[in-house]
Amino acid sequence: MKRQYLEVPYPERGAAKRLGAQWDPQARAWWVPSPAPAALYARWMPPAVGEGPLTTVRLLVIPEDCWKCSAQTSSIVGVLAGEDEESFVPFGEELARAIAAVVTPAELALLGIGELRPRWSRSGAAVMSNGCVRCGVVQGAAPLQDALAGHISDDGTYAELEVARVNLRLPG
Numbered sequence: 001m002k003r004q005y006l007e008v009p010y011p012e013r014g015a016a017k018r019l020g021a022q023w024d025p026q027a028r029a030w031w032v033p034s035p036a037p038a039a040l041y042a043r044w045m046p047p048a049v050g051e052g053p054l055t056t057v058r059l060l061v062i063p064e065d066c067w068k069c070s071a072q073t074s075s076i077v078g079v080l081a082g083e084d085e086e087s088f089v090p091f092g093e094e095l096a097r098a099i100a101a102v103v104t105p106a107e108l109a110l111l112g113i114g115e116l117r118p119r120w121s122r123s124g125a126a127v128m129s130n131g132c133v134r135c136g137v138v139q140g141a142a143p144l145q146d147a148l149a150g151h152i153s154d155d156g157t158y159a160e161l162e163v164a165r166v167n168l169r170l171p172g
């Protein structure tokens, strides 16, 4: 079963632990053991995704070798919200949540993409990130942005990076 991860600020880790939250050292995140009264953890639940209309978007990925386990894994760098290149929406917190709300980790894995979920950054905040499809470790945002910028500056197009079309509620 998929773990319900929490977004617990570092100073509140003791409070989360006292309520029974479990630490996942690989994910570097707290999670809720089930069955658990969800209300106890409500303040740390990731925000719900909005109620906007569904848009068919093209999911864009860059394949790379995981820095930790060397498996080939694809990371999401953004979406095209329409047919033209101008409709590019870069990967970010809200877009990642919108994708994770409609595509399961198992479905992403079929596309060679690792799980999207909050992972701890060095600043101590939980940030939605790409993970390795095999070992789950975070795939850093900066190298992905560099790879995307390199692709575009080599006359590549966003459309070439499409792996799937999905219906989601785009962040407003």
Ligand SMILES: [Zn+2]
Residues within 6 Å of the ligand: 066, 067, 068, 069, 070, 071, 132, 133, 134, 135, 136, 137
């Ligand atoms: Zn890996």
